[in-house]
Amino acid sequence: MAFVIAEPCATCKDTSCVAVCPCDVIHAGVVERDGARFDQFFINPDECIDCGLCEPECPVDAIFADDELPEPWKEYSEINAT
Ligand code: SF4
Numbered sequence: 001m002a003f004v005i006a007e008p009c010a011t012c013k014d015t016s017c018v019a020v021c022p023c024d025v026i027h028a029g030v031v032e033r034d035g036a037r038f039d040q041f042f043i044n045p046d047e048c049i050d051c052g053l054c055e056p057e058c059p060v061d062a063i064f065a066d067d068e069l070p071e072p073w074k075e076y077s078e079i080n081a082t
């Protein structure tokens, strides 16, 4: 499992999560997928240690544990991994 950043990040991108991540696995990026463009921050699921420190720091509640992603944002698990 890993933590995942979903859609609300795209409107904020204030880097509060980056500042607290002990593993430096949160990165800004742009992902193109099925004709859509995702310009926000992402978590590398291969390096995230599931500490959860980032989740409460996000001012727009964009961060979720992978298995707690709201239904409309399920695809963000794969988008973060991309
Ligand atoms: S859960 Fe921990 S390791 Fe994973 S992205 Fe958040 S702060 Fe970083």
Ligand code: SF4
Residues within 6 Å of the ligand: 005, 008, 009, 010, 012, 013, 014, 015, 016, 017, 018, 041, 057, 058, 059, 060, 061, 062, 063
């Ligand atoms: S704190 Fe939230 S909005 Fe800011 S970069 Fe992290 S996930 Fe995006």
